[in-house]
Amino acid sequence: MSEAEFEGIVESRWSGGASPFAINSKKLGMWLFIVSDSLTFSALLISYAYVRLETPNWPRPFEIWPAIAKSSFMTFVLLSSSLTMVLGVNAAFKGDRKKTVRYLIATIIFGIAFVLIHATEWVTLFGEGVTPWGNPWGVPLFGGTFFGLTGLHMLHVTIGVAYLAIIAWGFGKGKYTAEHVEVSGLYWHFVDLVWMFIFPMVYLLSVNPK
Amino acid sequence: MSSHAHTGHAVVVEPSGFIRKYIFSIDHKVIGIQYFLLALTAVCVGIVLSLLMRFHLVYPGAHLPLVSGGIMTPEQYLALVTMHGTIMVFFVLTTAPQGGFGNYFLPIQIGAPDMAFPRLNMLSFWVTFLAFVAIIAAFVVPGGAPISGWTGYTPLSGMGEVTGPGEGMGQTLWIVSISLFCLASLLGALNFIATTIDLRAPGMTLFRMPLTVWGWFVTAILGLLAFGVLLAGGILLLLDRSAGTSFFLPAGLVVNDQLQPHSGGSPLLWQHLFWFFGHPEVYIAILPGMGVASHVLSTFSRKPVFGYRAMAMALCAIGFLGFMVWGHHMFLSGMSPYSGFAFSVLTMSIGVPSAIKTFNWIGTLWGGKIQFKSPMLFALGFVSLFVSGGLSGLFLAQPAVDNMLHATYYVVAHFHLVMGVAAIFGIFSATYFWFPKMFGRMMSEPLAKIHFWFTFVGAYCIFMPMHFVGLAGGIRRYADATGTTYAGVLQPVHMFMTYAAFITGAAQLIFLFNFFWSLKHGAIAGKNPWNATTLEWITDSPPPIDNFGGDYPSVYRGPYEFSVPGYRQDFIPQNLTPEQAALLK
Numbered sequence: 001m002s003e004a005e006f007e008g009i010v011e012s013r014w015s016g017g018a019s020p021f022a023i024n025s026k027k028l029g030m031w032l033f034i035v036s037d038s039l040t041f042s043a044l045l046i047s048y049a050y051v052r053l054e055t056p057n058w059p060r061p062f063e064i065w066p067a068i069a070k071s072s073f074m075t076f077v078l079l080s081s082s083l084t085m086v087l088g089v090n091a092a093f094k095g096d097r098k099k100t101v102r103y104l105i106a107t108i109i110f111g112i113a114f115v116l117i118h119a120t121e122w123v124t125l126f127g128e129g130v131t132p133w134g135n136p137w138g139v140p141l142f143g144g145t146f147f148g149l150t151g152l153h154m155l156h157v158t159i160g161v162a163y164l165a166i167i168a169w170g171f172g173k174g175k176y177t178a179e180h181v182e183v184s185g186l187y188w189h190f191v192d193l194v195w196m197f198i199f200p201m202v203y204l205l206s207v208n209p210k
Numbered sequence: 211m212s213s214h215a216h217t218g219h220a221v222v223v224e225p226s227g228f229i230r231k232y233i234f235s236i237d238h239k240v241i242g243i244q245y246f247l248l249a250l251t252a253v254c255v256g257i258v259l260s261l262l263m264r265f266h267l268v269y270p271g272a273h274l275p276l277v278s279g280g281i282m283t284p285e286q287y288l289a290l291v292t293m294h295g296t297i298m299v300f301f302v303l304t305t306a307p308q309g310g311f312g313n314y315f316l317p318i319q320i321g322a323p324d325m326a327f328p329r330l331n332m333l334s335f336w337v338t339f340l341a342f343v344a345i346i347a348a349f350v351v352p353g354g355a356p357i358s359g360w361t362g363y364t365p366l367s368g369m370g371e372v373t374g375p376g377e378g379m380g381q382t383l384w385i386v387s388i389s390l391f392c393l394a395s396l397l398g399a400l401n402f403i404a405t406t407i408d409l410r411a412p413g414m415t416l417f418r419m420p421l422t423v424w425g426w427f428v429t430a431i432l433g434l435l436a437f438g439v440l441l442a443g444g445i446l447l448l449l450d451r452s453a454g455t456s457f458f459l460p461a462g463l464v465v466n467d468q469l470q471p472h473s474g475g476s477p478l479l480w481q482h483l484f485w486f487f488g489h490p491e492v493y494i495a496i497l498p499g500m501g502v503a504s505h506v507l508s509t510f511s512r513k514p515v516f517g518y519r520a521m522a523m524a525l526c527a528i529g530f531l532g533f534m535v536w537g538h539h540m541f542l543s544g545m546s547p548y549s550g551f552a553f554s555v556l557t558m559s560i561g562v563p564s565a566i567k568t569f570n571w572i573g574t575l576w577g578g579k580i581q582f583k584s585p586m587l588f589a590l591g592f593v594s595l596f597v598s599g600g601l602s603g604l605f606l607a608q609p610a611v612d613n614m615l616h617a618t619y620y621v622v623a624h625f626h627l628v629m630g631v632a633a634i635f636g637i638f639s640a641t642y643f644w645f646p647k648m649f650g651r652m653m654s655e656p657l658a659k660i661h662f663w664f665t666f667v668g669a670y671c672i673f674m675p676m677h678f679v680g681l682a683g684g685i686r687r688y689a690d691a692t693g694t695t696y697a698g699v700l701q702p703v704h705m706f707m708t709y710a711a712f713i714t715g716a717a718q719l720i721f722l723f724n725f726f727w728s729l730k731h732g733a734i735a736g737k738n739p740w741n742a743t744t745l746e747w748i749t750d751s752p753p754p755i756d757n758f759g760g761d762y763p764s765v766y767r768g769p770y771e772f773s774v775p776g777y778r779q780d781f782i783p784q785n786l787t788p789e790q791a792a793l794l795k
Binding site: 015037038039041042051140144148 | 479
């Protein structure tokens, strides 16, 4: 493609009167939100890396059984929810309302399951004396980073569950379009993707070496 | 003309109730005015705080009526420093140019009926309002306002009441306020970006956008990327204070003879997170002003902007480089000389796009038929202050020089001129320029000119001597330096600055009077009082609810077609078709 041709395409797409990306503004807005939110999570993950690298005796307390098994199962649940979300978006664009709502409900159930399993994990850790301000292994920040990162992520999942519930309800009633479902899917996949960073960085890097 | 491009916005009905129309409005114009009035309230508070500081610096032993105990304590002085900085940076310099004028004029200048997400826009404003309520509340809670500066440096800000009055509830409210502000601003930024990308009128290519729109667009991108990071910092700081974590608090801290129960954290981490946001933030404050200055200089020189594309690209370059230089705020905090060198070179490289802008502003003026109207005076003032304040930035960008000057008034003088007063001049220019469009009436020109000369001369009288106080070793943040010989001899200079500050502060009453008087009694403005070219001037003053009365414009030319040879009229509006324009030959 010559430079003139390229400029011609850019000019025509960006010459106003329509979205240059040929998508609706809601979708663009969600992408922009994801950019911003990923910076928030990046800042938290970088802070975690920063304090962890500064601390020579960072604890690695997670045993393969049950901690890592449990978090792997949580990962599996969250990935499954992404699969049902994809199927839901697909059904929505095919115009199958009933199927869409069913897939969305499945996604919501997986999401709630993730939060519940996560909550039991938190309760177990509290029982072992792991809190944001202390733990049996001596580096208090271990608990701070753990609960900070997973807590913010859990908040995102919880908001996502509520968001999907509204979308499922509205789509079932015919209030929302397939685009609404797709945009909510973007958010859901993003929350999933964040977990794909948290799981290795917080759990797998802290497996007990023994 | 075509309105097909704006499906989904086809019918805009004016809401009837007072609350939907003026309080919880989703009309970007009402929201813009709400942001502007919020900033106006905030700036009044901010100025009063700064005058109290100036007063205390020259009369440290004076009895003040509202201060408990009569004489201001050092902690109370630091609370003034903190609240002045926070209110001015967040609720004035960020709120007025972007939230206020950006909200009002970005959609109109690109020919759109509203922002892309009107409801989100309303949410952004009201969350900003909540943030403002939270920061003001910090004055009245037990212990009073926080004392850790607008940068909220840890460990001071992370430990609670033990580190001083104001570090209890006041500091917590500060963090809550800033976090809310981050949330509101990143939602607002997202809205601005989506609007600029998606809602431009047919024919409004990127390089036909007014430079004001470029300014708001680049600012929004900075906001989207920067506020998310400060939000993360705010969350961690809040955890440190309320959940007992130690992200920013190292082991072995002893405060008031008590060993603090923290370990493992790093105060430097907070500085990195804060300044990764904080440096882009200064461009968030100044870029809209640069857009306004370019726009106004062109309009009142009756000449196109010199090097329009270079101006747009320079805005982008400044925005891009703005993310790479946060370390220059931390030269004193301890840093590898290699990082210091890299940050130093990158910082000085911002001088290149800044010089391009200044050169082009002068190029725009060169040979123009200059009309010294009040918006023009303030735009010229903007250029002057930006250059005066910017030059000292090149000195401070060098670690060796900065190490000597960083804790002195030199830095205070530098950033007040370049981002504080210059940005305020941008806001004033925008106010005088767009007031006729927003309210349908002209502001008084003689009063505006008196206001300009007092403010312009006053600003230099306050901040130019401050450089010399800094060079002579006057340390900033000290509540009372009269006791030392080396700083005590600087008191006469401080006295001069304080008098200048009070006179300049009083001169702002002229502006307030002019603003509110003109709302009712100004001359009727008409559609296009300045003979300007961009789309906001083809619609009524004030614009109808859908901005163009259903007749959405198409765009056929660039934004600054002034004094085109061969035409009888010295301006050609952007929406004139070639045939319509030919009639003006």
